[in-house]
Amino acid sequence: QVQLVESGGGVVEPGRSLRLSCAASAFSFSRNAMHWVRQAPGKGLEWLAVISYDGSNNYYADSVKGRFTISRDNSKNTLDLQMNSLRAEDTAVYYCACLEGATNYWGRGTLVTVSS
Amino acid sequence: QSALTQPASVSGSPGQSITISCTGTSSDVGHSIYNYVSWFQQHPGRAPKLMISEVSNRPSGVSSRFSGSKSGNTASLTISGLQAEDEADYYCSSYTTTSTLVVFGGGTKLTVL
Numbered sequence: 001q002v003q004l005v006e007s008g009g010g011v012v013e014p015g016r017s018l019r020l021s022c023a024a025s026a027f028s029f030s031r032n033a034m035h036w037v038r039q040a041p042g043k044g045l046e047w048l049a050v051i052s053y054d055g056s057n058n059y060y061a062d063s064v065k066g067r068f069t070i071s072r073d074n075s076k077n078t079l080d081l082q083m084n085s086l087r088a089e090d091t092a093v094y095y096c097a098c099l100e101g102a103t104n105y106w107g108r109g110t111l112v113t114v115s116s
Numbered sequence: 117q118s119a120l121t122q123p124a125s126v127s128g129s130p131g132q133s134i135t136i137s138c139t140g141t142s143s144d145v146g147h148s149i150y151n152y153v154s155w156f157q158q159h160p161g162r163a164p165k166l167m168i169s170e171v172s173n174r175p176s177g178v179s180s181r182f183s184g185s186k187s188g189n190t191a192s193l194t195i196s197g198l199q200a201e202d203e204a205d206y207y208c209s210s211y212t213t214t215s216t217l218v219v220f221g222g223g224t225k226l227t228v229l
Contacts, residue, residue: 035218044223045156045164045207047216059217095163099154099209099218102175103167 002027002105004096006057012086014098022079022096030054032100036081037110038092043065046092049081050099083088086114119219120208127227136224138208144219145187145210150209153191155184159204160221167206170191173227180191187227195226203228 008020016087022034037049051058053107058070079096093109121139128134130195138153140146145153151171166175168184171191183197191210195202208221 037220044205045158045209047209047218047220050217059215061216100124101152101154101169102166102173104154104169104175106163106165108163 004098004105005105006094006096006107006110008048009094009112011113011115013116014087015115016086017082017084018086018112020081020083020094020096020110020112021099022081024077024079024096024098027079027098027103027105032098032103033071034066034072034079035097035099036070036079037095037097037106038090038112039095040089040092043092047062048094051079088114117218119212120210120221122208122224124222124226125225128195128198128229129229130198130200132198133194134198134226135195136193136206136208136226138191138193138210138221140191140210140212140219141189143214144212145186145191145208147211147213150211150213151186153184153186155182155191155193156205156207156209156210157174157202158207164207183205198228200228202226 001027005023031032033079035050071080095109098105153171155168158164171186172184
């Protein structure tokens with residue numbers, strides 16, 4: 001059974017950094033682009049970033065460009081999201097996901113709360 | 117403000133059909149070549165679930181009551197024979213030729229009366 005398990009969430013002060021990780025199992029992780037998507041409390045889904053299957057290309061939403069960095073390690077089947085200069089509006093549940101057409105998997109998410 | 121526009125809410129009675137629209141631009145939903153519009157269902161506290169991919173493809177295990185289509189810059193999700201379990205939030209998404217690559221709609225809350 002495919003599993004995507006996010007970790008690294010928690011409470012962090014504004015301006016600080018946090019690194020999220022996503023461990024993948026039971027699917028061809030290294031063959032698929034991977035995404036991060038977040039959902040603020042009571043709000044809709046917001047796409048954040050994507051990294052190509054081999055890590056050579058990535059794209060970001062304007063809201064996080066220059067602050068967040070997506071990366072992957074195909075030898076470990078892991079996906080990361082380095083988040084710098086965090087703001088209160090970054091408070092959300094962060095999901096890692098494979099959104100390749102019908103190859104569509106989501107983790108359960110990890111909650112990040114940015115607060116002093 | 118979301119890149120794709122969805123109605124905030126729709127409602128219907130059990131057994132009825134409803135349609136949720138998702139309006140974008142020629143850079144995303146209405147792109148002449150790419151048909152990468154997906155629809156997701158999300159129940160409270162749960163991760164999103166893919167219901168439709170590539171405009172109209174229904175993944176294995178998804179009820180045939182769910183169908184998708186596209187006309188111009190607007191994609192649509194139709195749910196026929198509404199059931200109580202269909203009550204959820206629904207999101208559309210699309211690849212886009214802009215620098216961001218992927219965009220979501222703002223979501224539509226479906227209420228089954």
